[in-house]
Amino acid sequence: MGGGPAGVVLGLLLARQGVEVTVLEKHADFLRDFRGDTVHPSTLTLLDEIGLGTALAGRPGRKVDSLRATFDDGSVRLADFSRLPGGHPYVLFLPQWDFLDVLADEASKLPTFTLLRSTEVVDVLRDGPRVVGVRTADGGEVRARLTVACDGRGSVVRQRLGLRPREFAAPMDVLWFRISRQADDPPGLDMRIGAGGLMLCIDRGDYFQCAYVIAKGGYDEVRADGLDAFRARVAARAPALADRVGELTDWADVRLLTVQLDRLRRWSVPGALLIGDAAHAMSPIGGVGINLAVQDAVATARILGPALAAGRLTDADLDKVRRRRRFPTVVTQAGQRLAQRRLVDPLLHTTGPVKVPAPLRLLGRTPMLQRLAARIVGLGARPEHASS
Known part of the structure; x- marks a missing residue:
């Protein structure tokens, strides 16, 4: 069932x-x-x-071959799916x-x-x-x-x-919403990290599907602050979208995922x-x-x-x-x-500017590590095969 x-x-x-x-x-x-729509390379191979x-x-899917993160002091690429083995060197949304x-x-x-x-x-x-x-x-x-x-x-x-x-404890919940995408917006998958948490922007062609991470149980407080305050938080996390946050006209445009x-x-x-x-x-x-x-x-x-x-x-x-x-x-x-424990929870309690951590800075400078990260995320642990 x-x-x-x-x-x-x-x-x-x-x-x-x-x-x-x-x-x-x-x-x-x-x-x-706002249901799960991320299909990884190992599953695409399995579907083949x-x-x-x-x-x-x-x-009409959207292929994404890299994951990058934008901090207050710059951006780094965290994973490069384009070099994965097999016929699907990308994540499909x-x-x-x-x-x-x-x-x-x-x-x-x-x-x-x-x-x-x-x-x-x-x-x-x-x-x-x-x-x-x-x-x-x-x-x-x-x-x-x-x-x-x-x-x-x-x-x-x-x-x-x-x-x-x-x-298992989860320190976060997620607010999902859509914001239109313009032709000159960068393609792909972008994680925006700053004081108070992070937001993920998924390129879905003519719009971004955005996931704004909040502290566990914090939705009522976010709503109490008002929609204008939430729009301001989104604009602060992703300044390139500041001219479009007005597209969120009602709380019905924002869906809560309790993690x-x-x-x-x-x-x-x-x-x-x-x-x-x-x-x-x-x-x-x-x-x-x-x-x-x-x-x-x-x-x-x-x-x-x-x-x-x-x-x-x-x-x-x-x-x-x-x-x-x-x-x-x-x-x-x-x-x-x-x-x-190591990334999300500390970020949710950070009040000052967030700089690229040294390990991620190293990752951003090392293509081999980006390919390794892509393999861990994209292929996973012991993927299934139809005839194995």
């Missing part, structure tokens, strides 16, 4: 193996703004391997609805795949200790040999199963498995959410698909997914926690 990247990729790959699959999506369509690369290339449309269009060609939209899951069905399906908001039931929860960090299935994740970072110790119970954010909510640092979700799905289909198709899936098989995917999850979350 869950018609996000993990759910639709998993449904597609299982249906290709002849498994009868029903994907339940709460909403009537995929059109949600499952035959979706060409269809995805036809969608693609609206999640386009990404999901490609997946759903391909899956809909398969006779064993069904996508039920406007179908909200409210509970699980049990036969003794075993999960045998889900109950929907309209009182209906969907029964299955295996229920896979891909319903995100607020997972209903996780809650109903009584599974509690281990939570969570957590991980389940158990990803399965008899009859049910959790993957993606339902099993491990990620910080927005690095934009890795879609990528881990897709790779969870590919690993799940590869590990469980043959047993499902043959009708011999066991409860012990389910934990093989956790054992396979735990390492990249733990490593990625450790990197996010380090970045939050």
